[in-house]
Amino acid sequence: MTEERIDEGIERYATSVAFTDAEKAALSYAERMGTVPETIDEAFYEELARHYSVEEIVELGAFIGFNVGFHVFFGTLDFYPMFTPDGRLVSQEESRSIYGDKPVSHLSGSVAGANPEAAE
Amino acid sequence: MAVVEPLPRDKIDPGLGAAVAEAEALGTPDDLFFRILGHVPGYTEALYDALHRSHALGDVDHRLKEIIRVRLARQANDPYFAGQRSKAAKDAGLDEARIEVGCGDFEADSQFTAAEKWALRYASLMFTTPKKIDKSFYDEGKTHYTEAEIMELGAFIAFHYGMQLFMGTLKGLPGS
Numbered sequence: 001m002t003e004e005r006i007d008e009g010i011e012r013y014a015t016s017v018a019f020t021d022a023e024k025a026a027l028s029y030a031e032r033m034g035t036v037p038e039t040i041d042e043a044f045y046e047e048l049a050r051h052y053s054v055e056e057i058v059e060l061g062a063f064i065g066f067n068v069g070f071h072v073f074f075g076t077l078d079f080y081p082m083f084t085p086d087g088r089l090v091s092q093e094e095s096r097s098i099y100g101d102k103p104v105s106h107l108s109g110s111v112a113g114a115n116p117e118a119a120e
Numbered sequence: 121m122a123v124v125e126p127l128p129r130d131k132i133d134p135g136l137g138a139a140v141a142e143a144e145a146l147g148t149p150d151d152l153f154f155r156i157l158g159h160v161p162g163y164t165e166a167l168y169d170a171l172h173r174s175h176a177l178g179d180v181d182h183r184l185k186e187i188i189r190v191r192l193a194r195q196a197n198d199p200y201f202a203g204q205r206s207k208a209a210k211d212a213g214l215d216e217a218r219i220e221v222g223c224g225d226f227e228a229d230s231q232f233t234a235a236e237k238w239a240l241r242y243a244s245l246m247f248t249t250p251k252k253i254d255k256s257f258y259d260e261g262k263t264h265y266t267e268a269e270i271m272e273l274g275a276f277i278a279f280h281y282g283m284q285l286f287m288g289t290l291k292g293l294p295g296s
Binding site for chain 2: 033037038040041042045046054055057058059061062064065066067068069070072073074075076077078
């Protein structure tokens, strides 16, 4: 796994050739859950069911719901990772300059929809 | 028709029997939660435990957390969790009228304390305008609650909203 693949999975997965149809469906499930959950209807679940078993869909759905809830909460705590991407232990102030002011992972593009305030 | 078919009751992992009984005694979640999450047995126990501990245990008033739980379920468009009620909260004096006020304009209510209003505001802002939950907001919270209680509330809000969001997408469940 690389940062480039994470970025592509966040911002361009729908048109990317790097993801399978199954992976695109799972990524769409996550994006919709955090932004437009009302679009996760029976037709969407039928599409998911073409790629995943019921067990896998419940696993994905519970995982995504849990993460949406907890990441928003943690986002309010203004905490940043203890380590740099290359594994160096840093202060919260330095970590914020890495992950917050100039984030390694994205706060723009499609993910901005998950937290509209981030795009302000 | 449910988009995810609940397991038959007799297919719920027998090891979850105590959890199912505990949830039934509280009144939430009902056994449909176990029949849905039961598709992933490894998840069920951990997720139930997180929901139960954060809601029914801890130091923050359970009645207040019950109001917050219902408010969040409505916000998540989740009729499943929104339709359930804690028997413990009801036994402790919480009624539907108080839940309605807590789900509505609680700021204008004269019965909620300043601490309760802060907690309700915390839940209300978390998934609508989380940027408003800043240092000054937490500073105000600390005038009412310990840091442990604030973490208890924050984790409770996050766990429950996350599960409500997922369950809300499962159209066709009873109550939908």
